[in-house]
Amino acid sequence: MYSEINKQVFLFSTMRELLCAGRLAERAGINHRILPKPTSVDNNCGMCIAVAGDACAFAELLHTAGIAAIQYSEP
Amino acid sequence: MPAINNHSERAIHYFDSATTSYPKPPEVRQALASFYDQPIGSYGRSFDQHTIAVSSAVEVLRERLASILGVATPEHICFTDNASTALNTIIAGRRLQSGDVVLLSPMEHNAVVRPLAALADQSGLQIVTMPAMPDGTVDIDRLCLKLPARSRFAVINVESNVNGVIQPVEDLCRLLHSRGIETLLDTAQWLDARSRLRADNTGIDYIVFSGHKGLLGPTGVGGFYIRDPRQVRPLTVGGNGYNSRESMITQTMPERYSAGTPNLLGLYTLSQALAKPPRRLVSRSRFVDWLTDLATIEGLQIYRAGNPGSQGFVASLRHEHHGSAEIAETLYRKYGIITRHGIHCAPMAHRHLGTSATGALRLSLSPYQTQSDLDYFQQALFHVLRDK
Numbered sequence: 001m002y003s004e005i006n007k008q009v010f011l012f013s014t015m016r017e018l019l020c021a022g023r024l025a026e027r028a029g030i031n032h033r034i035l036p037k038p039t040s041v042d043n044n045c046g047m048c049i050a051v052a053g054d055a056c057a058f059a060e061l062l063h064t065a066g067i068a069a070i071q072y073s074e075p
Numbered sequence: 076m077p078a079i080n081n082h083s084e085r086a087i088h089y090f091d092s093a094t095t096s097y098p099k100p101p102e103v104r105q106a107l108a109s110f111y112d113q114p115i116g117s118y119g120r121s122f123d124q125h126t127i128a129v130s131s132a133v134e135v136l137r138e139r140l141a142s143i144l145g146v147a148t149p150e151h152i153c154f155t156d157n158a159s160t161a162l163n164t165i166i167a168g169r170r171l172q173s174g175d176v177v178l179l180s181p182m183e184h185n186a187v188v189r190p191l192a193a194l195a196d197q198s199g200l201q202i203v204t205m206p207a208m209p210d211g212t213v214d215i216d217r218l219c220l221k222l223p224a225r226s227r228f229a230v231i232n233v234e235s236n237v238n239g240v241i242q243p244v245e246d247l248c249r250l251l252h253s254r255g256i257e258t259l260l261d262t263a264q265w266l267d268a269r270s271r272l273r274a275d276n277t278g279i280d281y282i283v284f285s286g287h288k289g290l291l292g293p294t295g296v297g298g299f300y301i302r303d304p305r306q307v308r309p310l311t312v313g314g315n316g317y318n319s320r321e322s323m324i325t326q327t328m329p330e331r332y333s334a335g336t337p338n339l340l341g342l343y344t345l346s347q348a349l350a351k352p353p354r355r356l357v358s359r360s361r362f363v364d365w366l367t368d369l370a371t372i373e374g375l376q377i378y379r380a381g382n383p384g385s386q387g388f389v390a391s392l393r394h395e396h397h398g399s400a401e402i403a404e405t406l407y408r409k410y411g412i413i414t415r416h417g418i419h420c421a422p423m424a425h426r427h428l429g430t431s432a433t434g435a436l437r438l439s440l441s442p443y444q445t446q447s448d449l450d451y452f453q454q455a456l457f458h459v460l461r462d463k
Contacts, residue, residue: 014328014330016134016149016150019127019134035122044320045317046119047122
């Protein structure tokens with residue numbers, strides 16, 4: 001149902017962290033989208049960042065910036 | 076010598092940026108004009124590209140403010156409708172108790188005095204004014220000697236909205252911090268995009284700011300920095316798009332102090348105001364020299380900082396024979412000059428300066444004003460006082 005880039009999903013503790021992560025991805029040229037959290041992961045309010053391609057690079061970027069995230073692989 | 080415009084020509088000369096800044100930067104006017112060209116949802120609730128772009132600008136704003144204030148935790152900067160709401164949040168939420176002593180500078184605004192007075196009425200806390208010089212500068216040496224027992228909390232108006240005196244906040248906060256007293260800085264009148272504080276280095280606990288004064292944003296935006304959010308219960312709680320199942324107040328920042336739909340228009344516009352802050356066209360020393368010159372007008376008393384280096388871009392004046400309201404009205408009617416008369420929501424400061432009974436006429440500069448604006452004001456004032 002989600003788009004083709006919705007393969008690796010990153011969840012954040014706060015909206016601020018999500019938005020900062022989105023800016024990092026943008027600057028690093030990582031193909032990503034901000035989406036509602038998939039219902040299968042969490043049907044609460046909130047958003048996530050879905051990354052297509054090299055999710056490790058994004059995870060590394062977050063780690064370097066000190067932004068904690070939980071990563072899920074979409075089936 | 077600049078020509079004195081007749082007010083019928085509709086030329087307006089704004090000397091009241093201490094009330095709210097004017098003019099606003101072009102970026103602000105552009106942001107206000109175009110904000111609703113797209114559908115904009117709410118921070119934390121909407122994932123469409125326009126709302127995300129605007130919400131990201133709010134986070135950039137938090138980072139810019141953190142840099143100005145000298146704090147390493149932008150997430151501890153929270154937004155409110157104005158500085159008064161921010162002050163109420165901290166003062167009411169800090170849970171000060173009976174017997175606690177709260178120290179105040181003598182130049183506090185009613186935005187501080189009234190919530191504290193209400194609290195003192197309910198809880199029996201004690202409010203003590205710190206010793207000060209005639210211009211309102213807190214006398215740190217005397218304070219050292221006379222610090223009351225049970226002093227727990229101190230509020231310092233960084234720049235007076237009456238005479239523009241700027242307090243020695245870093246020295247003051249270091250002293251208070253070393254005695255275990257929490258410090259709250261009210262920067263409403265002082266903060267602009269080129270100001271720099273070192274709050275982390277000096278251990279300042281709370282900083283309140285206004286978005287529409289020196290920061291040149293729109294009205295409806297203010298906020299605060301809080302070092303330890305566990306110490307202050309939020310004033311308002313409600314939905315914020317975060318952890319919606321949980322009915323208890325979160326400790327997570329900045330969500331802890333975010334309830335209801337924020338003023339995204341105001342926050343986005345303020346972020347644009349900080350993007351390219353203007354440089355002042357009149358220097359501090361030039362303003363001080365001009366005030367000295369103004370003081371030579373017969374019968375005129377100028378209320379300003381005793382130390383020229385502590386002078387902000389605000390000052391007040393009083394004439395021995397003419398009331399401030401009448402001078403303000405004539406300046407506006409005849410010369411299109413906008414000032415503010417009265418006691419400026421700061422009866423405490425006026426008591427300290429000895430102007431409580433009469434009030435004063437306040438003038439305050441925007442960064443865009445020039446020497447020729449000052450000359451115009453001086454000429455107009457001279458004519459008004461001569462012709463009365």
